[in-house]
Amino acid sequence: MSNENNIKIDVSELNLWYGDNHALHNITVPLYENKITALIGPSGCGKSTFLRCLNRMNDLISTVKIDGAVVIDNKNVYDKDVDEVSVRKRVGMVFQQPNPFPKSIYDNVAYAPLKHHQVRKGKECDELVEKSLRDAGLWEEVKDKLHEPGTSLSGGQQQRLCIARTIAVKPEIILMDEPTSALDPISTEKIEALMLELKKKYTIITVTHNMQQAARVADYTAFFHLGKLIEYDETETIFVNPSNKKTEDYITGRFG
Ligand SMILES: Nc1ncnc2c1ncn2[C@@H]1O[C@H](COP(=O)(O)OP(=O)(O)OP(=O)(O)O)[C@@H](O)[C@H]1O
Numbered sequence: 619m620s621n622e623n624n625i626k627i628d629v630s631e632l633n634l635w636y637g638d639n640h641a642l643h644n645i646t647v648p649l650y651e652n653k654i655t656a657l658i659g660p661s662g663c664g665k666s667t668f669l670r671c672l673n674r675m676n677d678l679i680s681t682v683k684i685d686g687a688v689v690i691d692n693k694n695v696y697d698k699d700v701d702e703v704s705v706r707k708r709v710g711m712v713f714q715q716p717n718p719f720p721k722s723i724y725d726n727v728a729y730a731p732l733k734h735h736q737v738r739k740g741k742e743c744d745e746l747v748e749k750s751l752r753d754a755g756l757w758e759e760v761k762d763k764l765h766e767p768g769t770s771l772s773g774g775q776q777q778r779l780c781i782a783r784t785i786a787v788k789p790e791i792i793l794m795d796e797p798t799s800a801l802d803p804i805s806t807e808k809i810e811a812l813m814l815e816l817k818k819k820y821t822i823i824t825v826t827h828n829m830q831q832a833a834r835v836a837d838y839t840a841f842f843h844l845g846k847l848i849e850y851d852e853t854e855t856i857f858v859n860p861s862n863k864k865t866e867d868y869i870t871g872r873f874g
Contacts, residue, residue, distance in 0.1 A: 660874030716776035718768030774805025
């Protein structure tokens, strides 16, 4: 694997237990800046669990125990002096089901930046809302109805609204957990095109069950099986010339 890229998230010897269930085993992986990394593997192999470790979302589950390190820009986000809210601001997340707040399109985007005092109400906030919606590829479709409910949009538009809401707080990393699995093919295509645009500014880690999607958008792909990272490499290598038999069996549809 080429090493010309900057490491944005350096995960080392990460283990996670849900009670007695050892769900992630000693995961060590460098995730690269301004790249899209796809996490693939059969259901229950730990993809979402791993993704949620990157912004400390698993801290919200009381039975979880984690050890190991997730180092972002030279600082382990699990160090005692790190506040998890600040981690979640730097590492945004987009979920499988579009989940806009029960608020207007405008307020969905403006809510967090206003709450965190990143912008003032009025012109400054208006500009941020417009920029975020533009960057999420949604502005032209919603600019005349910003005060209508976010839930009045189509599923694909709602997902782009959720992406606009995520980028409005200026994260450095965006985690996506099967961001297109609830969408039709045309909306999926728009989100994939958007991901390729967004990686110029952000580091993206995405979970997908869709092999074609991983092949289309991801620079790097990590294959998980039973809580272990089996293989991680440039996407083309994973799909064309995997070195592990399990990877080959999975991508050729022999299991999963
Ligand atoms: N909140 C939770 N509490 C307890 N166990 C959990 C929880 N979430 C996941 N697990 C367990 O952790 C393991 C990994 O699950 P995870 O959801 O990370 O897998 P996944 O690869 O994302 O699966 P899928 O593709 O089906 O979404 C499974 O054994 C699952 O049952």
